[in-house]
Amino acid sequence: MELFWRHGYEGTSIADLTTAMGFTPPTLYAAFGSKEDLYREVIQFFLLRSERRRMEAALEQSSAYAMLRSYLYAAAENFTDPHTPAGCMVATAALQCATENQPIAQEVARIRQQMLLAFVERLNEAKTSGELPTTIDALALANFYTAIVQGMSVQAIDGANTNDLIAVVDLALSAWPGEKSEGKSQKSEA
Amino acid sequence: MELFWRHGYEGTSIADLTTAMGFTPPTLYAAFGSKEDLYREVIQFFLLRSERRRMEAALEQSSAYAMLRSYLYAAAENFTDPHTPAGCMVATAALQCATENQPIAQEVARIRQQMLLAFVERLNEAKTSGELPTTIDALALANFYTAIVQGMSVQAIDGANTNDLIAVVDLALSAWPGEKSEGKSQKSEA
DNA sequence: ATAATTATCTATCGATCACTAGAAAAATTT
């Protein structure tokens, strides 16, 4: 996971993987089938380990604003965690790749769309509950906060630290077009 | 340029390039030296053709807010221009690559930093002129709008259209912490 | 027209790509 995270799908070779894991190619192929299968498995592992945890904690918040704040602060921390490669493994993964690897790019893009849709659903709930004006375009708002997450991933890869990203998050939250009600277990402001 | 733009540095092979250009490898090497040299030349061409034009038009605006609006609207259009590959060739390029291509990644990252610094300078001018409160953190604000640009590039690659990105831009502009004075040749609102 | 130069070709270089057949070793079962 760390190799794919840091170098991407095309930038990581079978030799890199087997060297890092301490065995030879046949063992890798017996265990994972192919490089593509392994990458898909790694992405799923990453999602369970990082992304899903982040999203589930965020969705527990009682307001959509608090959900976004929770998610974005967690992203700011995780993208700059010194124990893992910088950035997000899906937010900015496989954006450009060779034609033969297009299926990989599409799969990662599909996961990004799912992340977006989770935001859209939560924002629509907020419109129903009255937290957001019904005139708000939930998809546009979700695209905006998703863009922030993707931009944060780029900047983390470029060397930004946690505080840099928190400053970006605070500015993004200032664009929130509804009441800024608190969630039930909000984090402290930075 | 189109091949590198669409498939990235690692995703584009010499065979891809020579086939598209209609000659053989020795011709390419006689003309450009190496794949790496060619890529650098392509990036410079891209900057002159797209990025610099966008930035110079934006910097002509008389207010920092109008500059940002000009730049972001131009990006929304350019990133989704059907005549060119989606997204930006530098904003989201070479984020993950093999160890041996790290120099390429660093060069593109350096260009991203220059783009950021141009924003920072303009925002500091805005603080001097009184357009922005002196309490504003220009670097943080520049990081925020740069993140938006990078996120827009990701979303353009994922299939977003111009209006999708304009909606993101409008939300980003709503976070502007100063007076929203108009530039001398502003574009119409969407 | 001939000579010199430039440009492009064919054919290939060694290295590395993802991947695998078949043998050897380790673990498990009887």
Added chain:
DNA sequence: AAATTTTTCTAGTGATCGATAGATAATTAT
């Protein structure tokens, strides 16, 4: 302990990677 199964290894597959030597064709200079 012997037989079976599973795992991992050595050693290599053909394909493609970026890049090049040497021949040929096209252009330019004399």
